[in-house]
Amino acid sequence: MNWYDAVKWCNARSELASLTPCYTTNGMTYKTGNNSNVVCNWSANGYRLPTEAEWERAARDGAAYTRFPWTDYTNRISHAKANYWGYTGVGYDLSSGYHPTYATGGTPYTSPVGSFDPNGYGIYDLSGNVCEWCWDWLDLNYYSNSPPSDPRGPDCGASRVMRGGAWGYSSGYAGCAGRYYNGPVNENYEWGFRCARGLNP
Numbered sequence: 001m002n003w004y005d006a007v008k009w010c011n012a013r014s015e016l017a018s019l020t021p022c023y024t025t026n027g028m029t030y031k032t033g034n035n036s037n038v039v040c041n042w043s044a045n046g047y048r049l050p051t052e053a054e055w056e057r058a059a060r061d062g063a064a065y066t067r068f069p070w071t072d073y074t075n076r077i078s079h080a081k082a083n084y085w086g087y088t089g090v091g092y093d094l095s096s097g098y099h100p101t102y103a104t105g106g107t108p109y110t111s112p113v114g115s116f117d118p119n120g121y122g123i124y125d126l127s128g129n130v131c132e133w134c135w136d137w138l139d140l141n142y143y144s145n146s147p148p149s150d151p152r153g154p155d156c157g158a159s160r161v162m163r164g165g166a167w168g169y170s171s172g173y174a175g176c177a178g179r180y181y182n183g184p185v186n187e188n189y190e191w192g193f194r195c196a197r198g199l200n201p
Contacts, residue, residue, distance in 0.1 A: 003160045003184035004034045006049060006133045006193035013195060014046025022048040034185050040135060042152070042198065050196040052136040052179075053151050055163045059127075059176045061120035067092060067175045069119040069126040077127065077171045083111040084128035084165050084174045093171040099128075102167065108189045109167045127174040130192035131162040138181040159183055166190040 011021040011030055022044040023030040025037050040048060050058070059069040067075040068082075078094035079086060083102055086095030102109040111129055118124045136142075136153025138161050143151070153161070159181040165174030168190050173180055182191075 001191060001193070002034070002187040003133050004038075005187070007038055008032070009193075010047040010049060010195055014044075017047075019046040020044040021046045036184070040152075045197065047195040047197055049133055049135045049193055051150075051152050052134045052161045052163065054196060055132065055134050056176055058121060058123055059119065059163070063120075067177075069123075069176055070117070071120050077174060081116055082125075082128035082165075082174055083109070083115065083167045085168050085170050087170050090171065099167065107168075111167070126164055126176075128165050128169075129167055130164075130190055131166045131169070131173070131180050132164045133191065133193040134161045134163055136161045162191060 007023050008031060011023050014021040015029075020041070021029045022041050024039050024041060025035045030038055060066060061069065061071055063071045068077050070081065076092045076094055077084070079099045079101075083099045086097055086099075087093050088096050097103070098109055099111065102111045111125075114124045116125065119126060134153075137155070137157030138159040139154040139157060142154055160183075162180040162182065163178065165171070165178055165180075169180070172178055182188075
């Protein structure tokens with residue numbers, strides 16, 4: 001799925017739940033096409049993609065110095081914790097190759113939601129399985145000058161950010177700070193998304 005599909009799905013879910021959709025184009029609820037002028041109404045109570053900063057905050061579970069979304073402080077990953085492509089050439093990765101439970105038959109080697117323990121916030125699958133689209137445009141230098149609280153990413157760009165890694169990606173992408181990015185019109189069966197909602201009353 002591409003980024004535009006994810007945004008439109010968030011709007012559809014909002015309407016199904018009788019919530020105000022977050023995404024508009026030309027003042028209208030965004031429903032069709034690949035419109036690069038999508039605007040987010042941050043005060044709407046509907047579903048949306050998390051910002052990159054929100055995604056990382058949720059993944060870290062309040063533990064600033066953890067490499068992965070669990071707080072056992074081992075800072076290591078294995079197939080017991082996530083569905084990803086293991087590479088023991090790095091010291092923090094304890095597994096090798098595709099996850100043996102899911103790498104059967106043809107690709108994709110995705111795992112059912114909730115196959116691994118949640119983090120301290122009760123959130124599942126923040127490492128591996130599928131890369132998750134975020135709201136933000138990519139700017140590799142954005143965080144050196146971003147607002148200190150609740151940054152929402154650059155105003156424009158060529159690629160959108162993804163977080164969390166995937167079943168075919170190495171453990172470096174599965175960490176809390178791991179980033180991937182691609183053009184919003186591009187799609188792949190290793191990419192997905194999760195919905196978020198603001199804390200508005």
